[in-house]
Amino acid sequence: MPSDDHHGRSGQSALRSVRDDSARGTLATMSRLLVVHHSPTPTVRVLTDAVIAGAHDDEIEGVEVVVREALEARADDVLGADGYLFGTTANFGYMSGALKHFFDTIFLEAGGALADDGSAVAASGGKKPYGLWVHGRYDTTGAVRSVQSIVGALPWVQAAGVLEVLGDVTDEHEAAAYELGGTLAALLS
Ligand SMILES: Cc1cc2nc3c(=O)[nH]c(=O)nc-3n(C[C@H](O)[C@H](O)[C@H](O)COP(=O)(O)O)c2cc1C
Numbered sequence: 001m002p003s004d005d006h007h008g009r010s011g012q013s014a015l016r017s018v019r020d021d022s023a024r025g026t027l028a029t030m031s032r033l034l035v036v037h038h039s040p041t042p043t044v045r046v047l048t049d050a051v052i053a054g055a056h057d058d059e060i061e062g063v064e065v066v067v068r069e070a071l072e073a074r075a076d077d078v079l080g081a082d083g084y085l086f087g088t089t090a091n092f093g094y095m096s097g098a099l100k101h102f103f104d105t106i107f108l109e110a111g112g113a114l115a116d117d118g119s120a121v122a123a124s125g126g127k128k129p130y131g132l133w134v135h136g137r138y139d140t141t142g143a144v145r146s147v148q149s150i151v152g153a154l155p156w157v158q159a160a161g162v163l164e165v166l167g168d169v170t171d172e173h174e175a176a177a178y179e180l181g182g183t184l185a186a187l188l189s
Contacts, residue, residue: 031063031188034077035181037087038070038098043169044135048087050174051133054181055085063185070098075109083129083188084156085181090136090143103150111155120153129159131184133177140164159187 033055039048055065068077070088078084088099108114113121132147134140144162151158160183165173 029062031082032080033063033065033083033085033185033188034073034081035065035067035085035087036070036073036077036099036102037067037085038089038096039087040089040096044087044089046169046174047133047135047163047165047177050177051085051087051181054178054183055185057178057182057185060182060185060189062189065185070096070102073102073106075106078106078110081128083159083184085131085133085184086147086151087133088135088143088147090134090138090140093139093142094146095134095143099147103147107150107154112150112153120150123153123155125155127155127157129184129187130156131158131160131163131180133163133165133180135165135169137167140166159184 035048035052035055037048037051039045052065052067055063066077066081068074086099088095091097094100107120111123111125115121130151132144132151134143134147136143144164148158148162160180163173163176163180165177
């Protein structure tokens, strides 16, 4: 499915709003945005770099951006963050094993709970914003669903449309990835 159908318009307006309001000045406190990604190929890395660049947009102030490869991220990283960006390839109709390992590792400490049958229990409590991008070659539907089924059981809320990209990364995809990064950072500024 083309990524352009899935850009979060509400998120984009959040970034625009911060740009419009930039004259109001900076906030005293720093927020932290955690970027957790699995980017195994140059193609995916282009998207990831654009997301990270967007999160560092010059017009966004008061946000520290912490970037972790999925196999390196720890629960402390999650607990210390105010918002999240997740990036993964689509593999076998699911998220990458690396990002799944991340969620397996941090789920309970991040506020998730399991039912007696091992399924995730619906989250309650705080609602930290998160965003997601997924790159695939054929179909990213299952990969997106797999992430959402887990993060939906954490006290987080999707704050921008999922960016799904199939095949080669175009300038439009890069711009959408930049916008995604900027949107999440803007929400924390
Ligand atoms: C084992 C394996 C499984 C894959 N499964 C999917 C899949 O289910 N859906 C999909 O769209 N792409 C799938 N792909 C393609 C990868 O998502 C793709 O290779 C990755 O995003 C990197 O993109 P690139 O190969 O264009 O650099 C798979 C690739 C591999 C190696």
